[in-house]
C-alpha cells in the first residue's frame with residue numbers, strides 16, 4: 001500500500017480530500033481512522049474526543065448516558081483558521097452521526113456497518129448497559145446512520161463498508177487508500 005499519500009498530494013500542489021467516517025457506535029470507526037491516518041498521513045479528528053478535550057458539550061443526557069454535543073461549537077472549531085481549518089483538506093473526521101456537518105466539508109462519506117450479533121458483543125464488552133446495547137443494535141438494524149447520510153450528502157460520495165472482521169478492516173484500509181490515489185489523479189491543483 002502506498003504510504004504518506006498526503007505528501008504526494010502536497011508535492012503536486014493539490015488539495016487533499018476530506019473523509020467522513022460514520023457508523024453506529026462500535027462499528028469500528030476509530031480503529032479504522034487511526035490506522036488510516038498512520039498509513040496515509042491524513043489527520044484524524046475523533047469528534048467525541050475533541051469535544052471532551054475542548055469541552056464542546058451542552059450537558060449530559062442521563063437516560064442515554066452520553067454527553068450532548070454542542071454541534072455549533074464543534075463546527076466553529078473545525079472551520080476556524082486559528083484552529084483546524086478543515087477546508088484545507090487532509091482530514092479524516094470520525095463521528096457516529098453526520099447530518100450537522102456542512103456538505104462542503106467532505107469529498108467522501110464512509111458508513112461502517114457491522115452485523116447485529118458482532119455489534120452486540122462489542123458493545124457488551126465495553127460494559128454498556130443492556131438498554132444502551134439494544135438501542136445501538138436497533139439503530140444499526142434500522143440503518144439510521146446510513147439514512148442520515150443519504151439525506152445529507154450526494155449519494156455518489158457515500159459508501160457503505162462492512163466492518164465485522166480483521167479481514168474487513170484490512171480490505172477497508174486498502175480500498176480507501178486506492179480511492180485516495182484515484183482522487184489524486186483528478187484533484188485540481190490549488
Ligand SMILES: Nc1ncnc2c1ncn2[C@@H]1O[C@H](COP(=O)(O)OP(=O)(O)OP(=O)(O)O)[C@@H](O)[C@H]1O
Pocket residue numbers: 023024025026027028029030031032048095096122163164165166167168169
Ligand atoms: N473490522 C473489525 N474487526 C474486528 N474487530 C473490530 C473491527 N473494527 C473494530 N473492531 C473492534 O470493535 C471495537 C469497537 O471499535 P471502535 O472503538 O473503533 O468503534 P467506534 O465505531 O469508533 O465506536 P464509538 O463510536 O463508540 O467511538 C474495538 O474493540 C475494536 O477493536
